[in-house]
Amino acid sequence: MPSSTNETSNTVSGGWSTIQPSDVSRRTFNPIRDILSRPVQPLSTPKSIKPPISLSIGDPTVFGNFKTHSAVVEAVEEATRSYTFNGYPPSVGVLQAREAVAKKYSCPDTPLNSNDVIMTSGCSGAVEMAIGVLCSEGQNILLPRPGFCLYNTVAGSRNIEARLYNLLADKNWEVDIDHMESLIDSKTAAILINNPSNPCGSNFTKAHLKAILAVCERHKIPLISDEIYADMVFSGQVFTPTATLTSTVPILTLGGLAKQWLVPGWRIGWILVHDRSGAFSQVRQGLFALSTLINGPCAIVQAAIPKIFSEVPDDYLPELNEKLEAHARILETELKKVPGIDVITPQGAMYVMAKLNLDMFADISDDADFCQKLKWEENVEILPGECFAYPGTVRLVITPPQSELKTATERIRAFCRRHSN
Ligand SMILES: Cc1ncc(COP(=O)(O)O)c(C=O)c1O
Known part of the structure; x- marks a missing residue:
């Protein structure tokens, strides 16, 4: 008895039928x-x-x-010529890259070390891993509307319900906090924010970020903070990394080289694990497990990261x-x-x-x-x-x-x- 999938498939040649793609790919x-x-x-x-x-x-x-700075290109050239990074990197990333990212994004109140950094294939890889590690099939995640569509794509492919909270155009695209909170139920596994925002071009104030963190705190829901546009703000604006504003809410901060260093094709991203009160001890293991699926992004570009961060001039x-x-x-x-x-x-x-x-x-x-x-x-x-x-x-x-x-x-x-x- 042919399956329903086979019934709808067309015979091609040599007795073959069109092979049906998986449910995940269809979603x-x-x-x-x-x-x-x-x-x-x-x-x-x-x-x-x-x-x-x-x-x-x-x-x-x-x-x-x-164009990216010449020091960025030279750092990669040097890593290539060293012949040291042609092998498989550790799945969570090359140690010197993780150390450099941890150092750059450490703040006095939110210290990070290399163990708190997972290197990913672009920030897209970070989005996929962060949603993948926090949300299971049948749960839901709160996402911004308007928002970067990859979030919905990742959630949809994994049968995670995307619940969209409103951003308010006439308030510089701040979150409608009441609306966000009204979407939460017992199956809400994570809240995701994106600051500065694609597509809005907005930048949240500290006070507003604190209001979002208060929602996470009240409901004990972890936060994913996509900060791929970190520090890319215009005059009069101050960018605040979300994790610096809380000592309790567990946060996965997502970033990468694509935008600030103008190299989206290099596919380097990362996740910073801000583990608060040990709440993320299992999640950290989950991230290590997920990283083994791909074995991290290009080892050569990872190896160049310490120089990229240290040699690009301050201006x-x-x-x-x-x-x-x-x-x-x-x-x-x-x-x-x-x-x-x-x-x-x-x-x-x-x-x-x-x-x-x-x-x-x-x-x-x-x-x-x-x-x-x-x-x-x-x-x-x-x-x-x-x-x-x-x-x-x-x-x-x-x-x-x-x-x-x-x-x-x-x-x-x-x-x-x-x-x-
Ligand atoms: C908000 C946001 N997050 C993540 C990404 C993905 O970044 P990457 O190109 O490093 O995969 C983008 C890319 O445009 C983005 O705008």
Whole structure:
């Protein structure tokens, strides 16, 4: 008797049928990848012959205008030439990398040592391991809305229910604390926050982080704090690592080299285990176990981390932030001139979020329609809020060269005028 899976499968050749992918793979869905791979539908107007401008993917390297520091490249060169790191690294990471990460992110009240650091394949690997170690099938995790879609993808693939708590656009994207708390029940295994935020470009104040920690404390729920944009904030803003604000809440802090060091392709991430009151002793073992699935990221780049941290000059990060802010302000200023779009001032990271006033457009049904038509008519690619579970908005990446940002916003303005009521 064929199984129901086989019944639906097609016979190919040589007596074979189409092999069905697993349930886990079927449940794995990343909306950003999906939207970017959708064909742009032919519409009534001809496709733009203008050169493409992509403000969609959070990869600062694609235009060549954001380059990592030469000391970063030299550190990797040196590690490669040493011929010392061509073998398998320990699954939790190369010791000197773990030591360097622990030292860099230790604070007097939150001391870390190498045992508290697990190296991962990008911060994506850290997200997967952190959710994987804290949540079991049938439990739930609280995630931000709008939020980075990988969280939902990971939870969904593992049959973990994603409960989305609201971020408030008119309060610099702070968490709606009451809403967050209302989602908690006996099956809530973790709360995840992302600060500074993708897609919001926001940065929480200390007081707000403390309010979130108070929720964790009241319900005794561990926190995952995705800080891949740590220290990437604009003038007047102070970034605070969440773990420095509590001596009781157990926290897994996620980070990596991708954004601050402008090397997302190197796939280096980490988890910092802030083990409070020993609450994470078993979780730590769980993380060690999960790390053995992959054996860590590239050993050579791990080995370069101590030099990357020590040899990149102190002015590198302030200069990077200054440049990012200049880009963000151009987008913000130019988009403010566009009818039908309300920009929310970004405070850090690499993104600008804007609300669409859909009533002002004659023939745009929603954010996905806006982005598709914009791409078709103006060859400008931005992401609809749909990707971040927040319809009615769009997200723009700020890292393309300033001239491209200006051209993109001119095209967006022409597009909005053309489609306005
Ligand atoms: C909030 C957030 N977390 C995690 C990641 C994943 O980082 P990585 O590229 O190091 O896997 C990203 C990447 O854009 C991100 O924006």
